[in-house]
Amino acid sequence: MHTLRAFWIRLRGLIGARRNEEDFAAELASHVEMHTDDGIRAGLSPEEARRQALICLGGAEQTRQAYRERRGLPWLESLFRDFGYALRTLGKHRGATAAAILSIGLGIGANATIFSMVNRFLLRPAPMGDPTTLLALQTTHDGDECCNNFSFPVYTDIRDQAQSFSGVAAYFELIPASITGSGEPERVFGQAVTANFFQVTELPMVLGRGFVTGEESASEVVLGAGLWQRRFNADKEIVGKTVTISGHVFTVIGVVTPAFHSVEQILGTEFWVPLGSASQLATDLPFQASRGDHWLAVVGRLKPGVTRAQAAAELNTLAQRFALANPKTDQGNRFSFDQAGTMPPHERRGLVLFLAALTVVVLLVLAIAGANVANLLFAQAASRQRDMAVRLALGATRARLQRQMLTESLLLGLGGGVLGVVLSLWATRALSALHLPAPVPLDLRISVDWRVLLFALALSVLSGLLLGVAPAWAASRPLLANALKGEDALARPGRRISLRNFLVVAQVAMSVVLLSITGLFLRSLQSAAKIDIGFRSKGLLMMSVDPRVHGYTAPRTVEFLSLFQQRVAALPGVVSASATDRTPLSSTTRSEDLHAAGVADKDKHDVNAELFMVTPGYFETMGIPRIAGQDFGGETATGPKTAVVNRAFAERVFGGAIPIGWQVTNGRTTYEIIGVVGNVKARSLGEETRPVLYRSLQQSIANDSSFLGYTLVVHTSGNPAAIAQAVRSQVHALDPAMAIFNEETMEEHMRTAFFLPHLAATLFGTFGFIGLVLAAVGLYGVMSYAVSRRTREIGIRMAMGARPGTVERLVLRQGMALTLIAVILGWPAAWMLSRLASSFLYGIQPHDTMTFAVVPLFLASIAFVACWIPARRAASIDPMRALRTE
């Protein structure tokens, strides 16, 4: 307490030091005078009395110094002085300082951006109470890899019997719905949850409350904060009001925290209704009493004090008990769990790999930037050696000088950190705006939070210190005699491999790795752009509706779509229009095993074919070439089922024959093939060509309706975006309440489809470019420094008769030798690391010959230019002037 008070006063003592100084001087003077008075009284001469008084005091100046040290905080004062001095020094070398801060800033910005992705997807816990005690449960079946959901009876059995949990909740993960109210209707996704869901997850609420026991089938809804702000203007009085979801009225009882959008933090769901009232919104939910339908995700909250091992053991026992009681459905089932809020393990793996590759790359960028700055500091240390030597000669300690230098590099690091955070703020915003190709709503926004800030701070302090250590050490021990004479005092005689050369070799070697990875991704983008997608990529407008969430039956949906198709086709500027259940390249999957009908069992082999539902005119609209047979037309819901297949299907099932009139079957439904069309990329750009079977939308919609709605594709003669408004108004003319979603032109859709190769190429391309520039600058800096240091030597050589060309070659040879060593070191490392990237490449091998041949040559030519400039300067040295300097 008193110590703290003293510390505070000393801290304040730093200010107003001068007044205190005068006060103390007066006190000392009065002390000496009183002592002198006593001395005179005791019979001494005034001079002798004063001398004695001063001796007893032990030196006025020493006393003053001791007093000063006690009054303030000397270490803090000298720290301030160091900072002030460092700021002045850095301010004096503005260019070098800016270059250093920019280098470190780029490095830290890149690292902070990637770390914010790591933080978002791997580290940040969901806002659900104590995250370590909330477990996401899965069913695993013997022999299957991973994981399945739960049926309702299995869930209730676990909820009622498991003693390890204080509560177990279940939820259905994705319900598409349309929400109406003010403005145009909008399609949103929600979840259906058990009444105890909000108690188990302990979700914080912005307004109102979550469901409680007894509300299992209540017509109540909890809104997500985003939906509440977007659709309801963040209405503070919304609790108790009603909203209409897919035509059904729900009472709002609460708004959940903005940080929550789904338990696993990936899906972007925006409302929650009780499981018992979900059937109003989704008519085809599995039967609740069925033990074999696995449709519910389950989370459990561990009781305090129960370990995960105990919970695992109990779930094991329960699984065995369930298997005995219900052998038909539960035999071979086990339960496993992960911490809730993390991605399931098999989805996690790809992401971890991607982030690991990125982390390697950004660390390389930072290391290259760091090597640059260290070199810069070395150069500065060299130019300040006389200053240092003088201070040493005057009695400053080495430690004091080192601290001074470290303060400077620390300031550089912190400056770079601030710049880096600003850069990453911008980068995370740009990345969050990207749209991932996925049929379901995803919330993948990343942001800079306190963890990222802490990471950036730690990284900038660490890099500031690391970069400064070697230059500070070198600068604090100049060869005193040389330095004071004005000669180079840092270059130790007889040492050929300097630290600076080592740094530049490391730097160039790292750029070889970085550039190779960048090259791979650029090549991958190039080869992705060449992929033949098989359909028109321009002049198409797409717009989706989901009549089912508006209560439409199958026949009404067909009627709606065909009316819509007719009306849109009649619009000016429209060539043709058609409807489908899924657009290609949307990462949707809908496939079935099919084989030729009527062949002997031993000849039949199944192919897994992609299924599309289309209306007549689809192939013309999409620009898919029709090869043989005919298009759909005149099919009825009850007539014999017809199908059009693509060329790959015909090849795989019928050996390349044109199979018009043949039949294929999945064992339940048989289709007669009426046409063959060209191949398309069905799910994603990178896929091998898949067999595709097109069915008639009219015939299939009743017993196999689409979960994600239907898309109208419009082929226009002009700019497709221009007629969007006209097409929308046709939808609302047919049904004003119909929500429209996924409105986009095919160009926009293609950009989305190129998301992954594009993102990878952009990220790696940016980092690769930064790394290359930094390394080139570093090489240039080292060679310039070498030339300036050897000015006199070069002058002598030229005075002795060396020609400019010889001198130029001398410098070039030195620089290119460093480059060669670096390439020899970096190339194998790049070769090995490229495997990390293999799963993200389109159409090229990780050991792509082109990349690995071009990168070293490219880098060598950049290095050549970086060395050539200082070499020219060396060659233009005037021997007379060179010898006269210094």
Next chain:
Amino acid sequence: MGEKTDVWQGTLALMALRTLESMGPLHGYGLARRIEQISGDRLQLNYGTLYPALLKLEQEGFIRSSWGLSDNNRRAKYYELTKAGERQVKKAAAEWEQTTAILARFLTPAEEA
């Protein structure tokens, strides 16, 4: 035991506090002389070390200072004990007594044990 002893670390503060307690307000020089007198001139006090010690006590809130006039009509800075200082004297004295008592047990001849 005729030689003069240096002041042990940390004891100067207690001596100063104790002296101020018994003598009332004193200026720095007077305090220094007083400490020497009380020790029977057996302590060799470097007067200069007294002032940082007084500053520390003041920063800790045990004493306060103000300018006044000495007996000989000289301006001098006077130090006096605060309430916290009075408490501190008792506490520190008790601690010191305990320390010396323990040390005494080590130094007294063994037969008493």
